C-alpha cells in the first residue's frame with residue numbers, strides 16, 4: 624500500500640476528488656497554506672495499492688492545471704513621499720506537487 | 733519510530749485523543765474532509781516506537797465506532813414538473829482508517 | 842527525497858516559513874491541534890533532498906523556541922461549597938517535534 628500526498632490549487636481540489644471517486648479511489652482533503660504565496664491550497668491524501676499509482680497520477684495530471692498568478696513583490700524600503708508602483712511579478716503556480724510514501728500497514732476498524 | 737495516521741469520525745476524535753493521553757501517547761489532530769461524504773472528519777497523528785503500535789491500535793479500535801449514515805443520492809436528470817423524492821441510501825462510515833508509516837528520524841528541539 | 846513533518850508552536854510557524862523560503866526551501870503549512878494542551882499549533886511539510894536535511898533542521902532549530910506555559914489542571918471532584926483554587930502547572934512546550942519520512946517518488950505536474 625502507498626499513501627499519495629498531492630498538494631494542489633484550491634480550485635482543482637473538488638474536481639480532482641470527484642474524478643478520483645468516479646474511478647473508485649477514496650481520498651481525504653486537508654486545507655493547507657503555501658509557504659511562498661501564503662495562499663490557501665489543498666493537500667489530498669489517497670491510500671491505494673502500489674500497482675494503482677499510475678492510474679492515480681494520471682487522474683491528478685488531468686485535473687490539476689498550471690496557472691499564472693500575479694504577485695506584488697514586497698515593497699522596498701521607501702523615502703517619505705515616494706510613491707510605490709509595484710510591477711506585479713508573474714509566478715507559475717504548478718498543477719500538483721505529489722509525494723508517494725510507502726505504507727507499512729493499512730488497518731480498518 | 734513509526735507515524736500512525738488515523739482517519740476517524742469527528743465525534744470520535746476527542747475521546748480517542750483523551751484515551752491516548754491517559755495511556756501516555758502524544759498526538760496531533762488535523763481537521764480533514766472525507767472525499768465521498770464531503771463531511772468533516774479528523775486525522776490523528778501519533779508518533780511512537782514500533783513495539784507500541786499494537787497498544788495504539790487497540791486504543792483506536794476501542795474508541796472509534798462504525799455508524800450508519802443516510803445519504804441522499806445525487807438527483808438524476810429530471811423532466812420539468814417531475815417531483816424528486818430521493819430514497820436515502822444507507823452508508824456505513826467506518827470506525828477508523830489507519831496508515832502506519834516508517835519514520836527515518838525523530839528529532840526534538 | 843525526504844518529507845520533513847515539523848510540529849511547531851503557532852507563533853513560530855511564519856518566522857520559520859520565511860527563514861526556509863530565504864534559504865530556498867519550499868514548504869506547506871497545516872493548522873493542527875495539540876493532543877495534550879488542545880491548543881492550536883502548526884505542522885510544516887518540507888519536501889527536500891536527503892543531503893539538505895541537516896540545513897533544514899538547523900533552520901528549524903534556530904526559529905523554534907521552547908516556552909513555558911501555565912496550564913490549569915483539571916478540577917478534582919469537589920464537595921458542594923468548596924472553593925477550587927487551582928495552582929497552575931508549568932508545562933514546557935517544545936520548540937519542534939520533527940518526523941523525517943522517506944519519499945518513494947516526487948512528481949510535479
Ligand SMILES: Nc1ncnc2c1ncn2[C@@H]1O[C@@H]2COP(=O)(O)O[C@H]3[C@@H](O)[C@H](n4cnc5c(N)ncnc54)O[C@@H]3COP(=O)(O)O[C@H]2[C@H]1O
Nearest residue numbers: 630657658659660661715716717720867868869886887888
Ligand atoms: N522561492 C520561490 N521563488 C519563486 N517562485 C516560487 C518560490 N517558491 C515557490 N514559488 C512558486 O510559487 C508557487 C506557489 O508556492 P507556494 O509555496 O505558495 O505553494 C506550494 C507549496 O504549498 C507546495 N510545495 C511545493 N513544493 C513543495 C515542497 N518541496 N515541500 C513542501 N511543499 C511544497 O505546493 C504549492 C505549489 O507549488 P508549485 O511549485 O506548484 O508553485 C509554486 C512555485 O511556482
Ligand SMILES: Nc1ncnc2c1ncn2[C@@H]1O[C@@H]2COP(=O)(O)O[C@H]3[C@@H](O)[C@H](n4cnc5c(N)ncnc54)O[C@@H]3COP(=O)(O)O[C@H]2[C@H]1O
Nearest residue numbers: 649650651668669670739766767768769770824825826829
Ligand atoms: N465509492 C464509495 N461508494 C460507497 N461508499 C463509499 C464510497 N467511498 C466511501 N464510502 C463510504 O463512505 C464512508 C465515508 O467516506 P469519506 O470519503 O467521506 O471519508 C473517508 C475518507 O476521508 C478516509 N478514507 C478512507 N479510505 C481512504 C483511502 N484509501 N485514502 C484516503 N482516505 C481514505 O476515511 C473516511 C472514512 O472512510 P470509511 O471507509 O470508514 O467510510 C466510508 C465508506 O464506508
Ligand SMILES: Nc1ncnc2c1ncn2[C@@H]1O[C@@H]2COP(=O)(O)O[C@H]3[C@@H](O)[C@H](n4cnc5c(N)ncnc54)O[C@@H]3COP(=O)(O)O[C@H]2[C@H]1O
Nearest residue numbers: 758759760777778779848875876877878879933934935938
Ligand atoms: N502527558 C503529558 N504530561 C505532561 N506534559 C505533556 C504531556 N503531553 C505533552 N506534554 C507537554 O505539553 C506540550 C504540548 O503538547 P501538545 O500535545 O498540546 O502538542 C504537541 C503535539 O501536537 C505534538 N507532538 C509531540 N509529540 C508527538 C507525538 N509523538 N506524536 C504526535 N504529535 C506529537 O507536538 C506538540 C508539542 O509537543 P512538545 O513535546 O514540544 O510539548 C508538549 C509537552 O511538553
